[in-house]
Amino acid sequence: MDIINSIHTNLISRKKEFFGNKPFPYIILDDFLEKNYFQLLEKQISKNDYLKKGKTFNSDLELNKKISLNTDLPEIISNITNVLNSNDWLEVLKSLTDIQSLKSTKVGNTKLANYHEMGSDGFLGSHVDHSLDPDTGRPHVLNIILYLSSEWKEEFGGATLLFNKNGRKVKAQITYKKNRAVIFLHTPYSFHGVEKLNNNFEIKRKSLYVDYYSETLEPFNHINLDFPNNWFSHGTTFVLPKTSDYLKLKNWRYTKSLLMYNINRVKTSFIL
Numbered sequence: 001m002d003i004i005n006s007i008h009t010n011l012i013s014r015k016k017e018f019f020g021n022k023p024f025p026y027i028i029l030d031d032f033l034e035k036n037y038f039q040l041l042e043k044q045i046s047k048n049d050y051l052k053k054g055k056t057f058n059s060d061l062e063l064n065k066k067i068s069l070n071t072d073l074p075e076i077i078s079n080i081t082n083v084l085n086s087n088d089w090l091e092v093l094k095s096l097t098d099i100q101s102l103k104s105t106k107v108g109n110t111k112l113a114n115y116h117e118m119g120s121d122g123f124l125g126s127h128v129d130h131s132l133d134p135d136t137g138r139p140h141v142l143n144i145i146l147y148l149s150s151e152w153k154e155e156f157g158g159a160t161l162l163f164n165k166n167g168r169k170v171k172a173q174i175t176y177k178k179n180r181a182v183i184f185l186h187t188p189y190s191f192h193g194v195e196k197l198n199n200n201f202e203i204k205r206k207s208l209y210v211d212y213y214s215e216t217l218e219p220f221n222h223i224n225l226d227f228p229n230n231w232f233s234h235g236t237t238f239v240l241p242k243t244s245d246y247l248k249l250k251n252w253r254y255t256k257s258l259l260m261y262n263i264n265r266v267k268t269s270f271i272l
């Protein structure tokens with residue numbers, strides 16, 4: 001059975017749209033998985049709890065979020081991550097992004113969780129992800145997120161939010177919709193997050209996430225962006241809502257990562 005809908009296996013015609021979207025390049029692919037595969041997936045994930053061995057986040061910026069860090073993702077999900085890491089799909093992404101050195105990662109679900117669930121009132125604040133492949137140290141350059149919950153309604157919230165270059169203003173909002181995929185360029189300035197979920201009677205916001213890396217340390221040189229197109233190293237870095245929040249002891253790890261982020265950002269701009 002095919003997994004990815006054949007209408008999305010050639011994205012050259014979407015390239016202009018991808019690069020034209022703001023605040024940074026992205027595209028939305030509806031009905032991403034083949035109808036039959038998605039129906040099978042829907043049936044299986046609605047009756048299972050895959051996150052028994054997962055990690056729970058419950059801070060102000062990562063509220064009611066769970067990620068799976070176990071290697072044994074069910075086959076119905078790992079089949080999808082395998083396809084998204086395959087050479088064929090990499091070629092599709094290269095033709096969309098013109099990043100010819102694009103690579104998948106061998107890290108797998110143990111370090112970089114692919115499957116996520118967010119519960120009632122959940123929220124994920126404005127952030128940029130890790131900048132390096134944990135194994136190879138290569139730059140993180142692209143993300144795909146796939147929305148899986150078929151019973152989701154728009155009024156539950158949970159849109160993916162894309163922010164301006166300092167992560168403070170929402171510039172684009174991608175509504176959560178079943179079987180919708182979003183591909184976006186992951187630069188050090190690609191701040192993103194999840195809109196706060198409303199109370200939705202325990203229906204989970206389920207999603208699948210796969211990231212991609214580049215062989216070169218200058219992956220964005222060919223792209224015109226509304227912010228500097230250099231890459232630099234940083235950890236997952238969140239933007240806190242108010243400046244005074246950085247002074248709170250409980251937020252120390254967020255303050256530290258933002259400090260490191262800014263040091264590396266400034267250092268790189270001097271080198272250029």
Ligand SMILES: [Fe+2]
Nearest residue numbers: 127128129192
């Ligand atoms: Fe993220």
